[in-house]
């Protein structure tokens with residue numbers, strides 16, 4: 001069959017599946033919003049965008065990222081099974097819990113409660129992590145939080161978080177052709193959402209999934225089948241030898257860290273990479289990447305308790321990456337995510 005026709009035959013259904021996911025998550029966002037609103041003034045509902053120009057702009061960008069995802073599948077950047085829901089049964093079972101939890105989150109938002117974490121669950125984690133990021137229940141430190149996390153993120157991003165994460169695979173493949181199986185380290189992997197897709201997209205001899213949160217790592221361990229190692233680790237203090245990995249990457253980690261910690265994580269990535277190895281980052285867009293969204297970037301950390309986010313949006317990441325010794329630094333953005341790739345040349 002003609003190549004272009006074959007591609008269309010893949011791209012169209014993938015796009016339809018992705019758009020259906022966006023519809024579902026948008027519906028779930030609305031349910032949370034209206035539930036919270038009905039309990040006002042005891043809770044503060046999440047922000048609901050009403051500016052027509054902005055909604056239109058975001059709608060176009062959502063369609064664009066779904067199209068890119070479909071093209072990447074048609075072009076074999078990653079396989080089609082990445083779009084299969086990873087735990088659809090959990091999705092349905094989780095929803096009532098998630099609705100209930102959204103009220104607790106909205107209550108914390110109303111009262112600005114940010115440190116409601118059980119000290120015993122924290123262990124030896126750094127002080128800056130002792131907080132309810134996103135006002136979420138238990139922060140990153142309970143199994144309940146870990147089980148709801150992925151769905152909460154997709155609801156926030158209207159079902160575009162997975163395609164935005166996957167675009168990092170495209171960026172890595174554009175920047176480097178790995179000729180033999182590689183050693184991968186994922187930092188701040190959470191419950192392993194990106195790990196599924198990365199494992200299907202690269203030939204690897206080892207894949208270390210790491211995170212500072214034991215419960216999140218435990219949930220990742222239960223979900224991910226295959227050749228993974230799970231290591232509890234802080235990005236700024238990695239328990240690995242120099243030059244162990246070909247690829248070190250993180251997704252949505254840096255905006256949650258104080259600037260000095262971000263810089264340490266980059267230096268640690270440099271240390272544990274082999275010569276010619278690659279560091280890759282997917283995180284939030286920054287100020288002026290898309291000027292129409294600047295106001296959204298200002299509102300987000302207040303609505304979702306992200307104390308280091310504002311500084312992150314102003315941070316010159318490429319300079320920190322360069323200062324750590326990396327070369328061939330490349331960066332671009334799509335929708336709400338920004339991507340960096342860089343190589344260790346010496």
Ligand SMILES: C[S@@+](CC[C@H](N)C(=O)[O-])C[C@H]1O[C@@H](n2cnc3c(N)ncnc32)[C@H](O)[C@@H]1O
Pocket residue numbers: 129140153165187188189190191192193194210211212213216233234235236250251252253256257
């Ligand atoms: C916003 S979540 C992103 C999780 C996952 N990468 C994803 O895309 O869904 C941030 C994750 O980073 C972890 N984390 C926070 N600070 C960390 C640090 N200093 N070192 C390693 N992991 C960290 C948290 O436990 C959490 O799982």
